Amino acid sequence: MIVSVGALGGFALVALGMVCTPGPNMIYLLSRSITQGRLAGVISLGGVVVGFLCYMLCAAFGLTALLLAVPMAYEVIQWAGAAYLLYMAWNSVKPGARSVLEPRHDLAIDGPRKLFAMGLFTNLLNPKVAVIYLSLLPQFIEPANGNILAQSIILGLTQILISFTVNLLIVLAAGSVSVWFTGRPRWQKVQRWVMASVLASLAIRLAMERRAV
Template identity: 40%
Template sequence: MELWLLFIPACLALNLTPGPDIFFVLSQALGERRFAGLWAALGLGVSYLGHTLLAVAGLSALVMQSATAFMVLKYLGAAYLLYLGWTSLRSASTLHLPEAQHSDSIGRIFYRGLMVGLLNPKVALFFLAFLPQFISQERGSVPMQLLQLGLVFTLTATLCNGGYGLLGQRLKRGLQGRERVSVYLNRISGGLMMALGARLALVQQ
């Protein structure tokens, strides 16, 4: 019980602090599809689960030991964010309203969140640096402990990201129906994603 009293507040503190994932969720919440922020948060949540399984299997450690693998993942993630941002900026010029019928599907939004999370090597590094601090040989199987901790982190992170997604949707709904506002929302969305991609590409290891 003492472990969880330390671990869960630490997870909440980390997940509530605005960062790349939260800004990504907000950028999606400003799009056309209803509850887009929630689906983006779910996509990110599945990616966290993937990183948890990689950490348990030891594959994340292998990737982090390879400078080449790290750089490949880093630039793939940056390129994907830049592509999403550019697509959003291009669509902004067409004055689409938030109710437009051709808005991105739920599956595409979920896929975006999944890929943004999986292609970010900083997430793998975070799991390797954060989770082991709560591991103890006295509590049994280390892989099982990693799995439990990773699942709890995934749950808290998804809930926090989803909360930000709902906040973003409420902001959009308050401005809904105004054509120029719709353009600006798309531009903000695209700008956020391109800024995140540039940050990921330029930040030092």
């Protein structure tokens, strides 16, 4: 098997933790869905998915060359990824932090083309996505299995599927979820701490993992 069950399951857990944390994609999709409706949210999500595909292909070919040429790059991106996860965890609970379920309501009404483009560029300019593909994904590539490019693509498609599923559920449930949390500030705090705990756990796991070479 090109990608082991352990590596695939571990990366799927990381991808799920990342997509469930506050970030530009979730905030934009949630706000757009509440402001303009579910269809607008789905069109915006289409742009987000294309952005993921761009990152996946660029990272797959670039990482293949880098990791074959510089074995020590594994350790460098491992610590960089762990540091960024801890940074995101702190941003979730620092004083003044807002819940991702507190969307913007001042967005203008846009047409399908602009909705798609905004989803695309929001994702391309999202540093969290860059970290997923440049710092986290390589930790689950197993050189001993060969074909690093194929492993990168399989893991990338796994992340895209998970992200699409979670974000689609967010788009479809945006209105009711936002209303529920808006009237319950205590639950907004719980949501932030849960996400911070998940991120911190992933960071510790990533930092302590040692790769066999």
